């Protein structure tokens with residue numbers, strides 16, 4: 001298991017209607033980060049503030065040199081983003097670049113390593 005290399009696949013894949021935010025997160029944005037809450041409509045993210053329609057790319061995804069990507073609301077991003085990746089099968093499906101060949105053949109060991117890497121961001125997923 002390698003560290004995240006900021007390939008951006010997860011953000012690109014999930015920001016087209018595949019992300020959600022809790023009522024608490026939305027309320028917090030409304031009070032402290034109104035520029036973020038502009039992109040919430042009917043408790044859904046990320047929505048066009050002008051049309052109310054689902055955006056196809058997250059508005060906070062920034063292009064970095066060498067085909068890398070960053071998050072311009074990194075410290076205030078929703079838990080849905082903060083917790084990713086959760087499970088190995090999900091990473092395989094998403095072609096997450098943290099995976100190494102040995103992770104694909106031994107999901108249990110890979111999950112343990114992933115949970116260690118993610119310990120600052122979320123509780124262990126368990127297996």
Ligand code: SF4
Nearest residue numbers: 011058060061071081
């Ligand atoms: S909010 Fe940040 S982490 Fe979440 S999809 Fe957008 S750019 Fe990615």
Ligand code: SF4
Nearest residue numbers: 004007008010096097
């Ligand atoms: S798909 Fe994996 S390697 Fe790529 S940005 Fe997301 S977590 Fe990082």
